[in-house]
Amino acid sequence: MIRKIMEYSSRYFSLILLVVIWQGVCSAGLISPHVLASPFAVVHTAETLVRDGTLPKNLLVSLVRAASGLSLAVIIGVVLALISGLSRMGEEVVDGPMQIFRTLPALALVPLFILWFGIGETPKILLVAFGSAFPIYLNLHKGIRGVDVRLLEMGKTLGLSHSRLVRDIILPSALPDFIVGLRFAVGISWLMLVVAEQVNAESGIGHMMMDAEDFLRTDVILVGLAVYGFLGLMSDQIVRYVERFFLIWSLDRNREIS
């Protein structure tokens, strides 16, 4: 028990020490608040931003953008992976271009997207979708192509039709790869969102941070960073839950159930 507490506290000890030093340095006036706000000031600013509605409003905008972009990416990625995974013809048509496009750094498309779609919501959502569609496509495609041939043969000896083979064997066996792709996609969607919101936007967490830059408000910038970090953590947690729900059959490997 005591050892557990020791282990636990020693893990966080260095982090707490870092924050204490940070606060100490700021309080002693060694670092100007224009360079780095103190932890206390950051917490205070966060509270104010929540109270006056700035943070909730911008957070909602960012969440909607990320969610729409990611949903679009899932739809596009899944449809393309199904086409190229389930038919030879489809693979020849779809896979080649996808392999070429994925080598493009998605962020380099920002200027083009602004030219094409203006500065509204469309380019931001599309940028998120573009970046995060690739991991979904690539992983799902790999999963579909990597299906265990022995299971397919077994299905054929049981007289399963082609559509049953796809539904009962190919798709479930590709699900773990799809979830790996989803995890990457979620990470990438936040990255794309940060850039999209900082280049041109009138709202969103990224815009809030860029706005703060003009007024040397490092406290607001730090709050934005913390929010991004928190969002990344939360979305990863959600994907974990999705994984636990859908892949219960593989996670139970070591647990005896009857």
Add this chain to the structure above:
Amino acid sequence: MNVMAPAQAFSTKKSAPVVQVCGLSRRYGKGPVILDHLDLEIGAGEFIALLGRSGSGKSTLLRTLAGLDPVTEGTVTRPKEVAVVFQESRLLPWKRVWQNVLLGMGPDAVCEVDAHKVLQEVGLSHRVAAWPLTLSGGEAQRAALARALVRNPSFLMLDEPFAALDALTRIRMQQLVARLWEKHKSAVLLVTHDVDEALMLADRVVVLEAGRIHTDISVPLERPRRHANPVFEDLRRILLSALGVTPE
């Protein structure tokens, strides 16, 4: 106790064969012949063991009979209701055991009760709702056997189904298969490396060599069989020498 009695062996063959293979040949590309004008008949309810060294064409023959390999030369007649049990259980890990058993069954037959019944028959009633990855090797093979039996096949193919099991589990599984066969009386083709296993279970043992039938003998022994029986010993020696193993 029982002398060589061909009459007994023929009695099972009297009825029209369920499986008929005529002049079946197969080669991969320009490579060597895998199956060479092979003829084989399996009677209704007959239990045949297929022995042969690696590369003798056993697997190809079984795959052709299972409908996994095409028939390019010769003819193969087989019943509609066939089932295969492979060396690996090949259960779908994302479906519970009972769902695996009922996989591909028409909607009229599908109910959990059927699965329960057949799983009880193979001694797996305590793992009906388990995930396949939590099963032991023997349990997984029992589930695979249940999946085959629930279809009421008139022809059952077993592709080295016990090869990956430990020795004790293997004996238990052989006893189970013998019991199930006595009850269901479907025609069985058991591909195996194990001469003793073939003699314990089969009515007839066929040895394949270079794509042809090298030896085809009936096993005129009553069940349950004993290794100590002199006829068993004789047959064992004959089969081993057919497989190229001579006593020292």
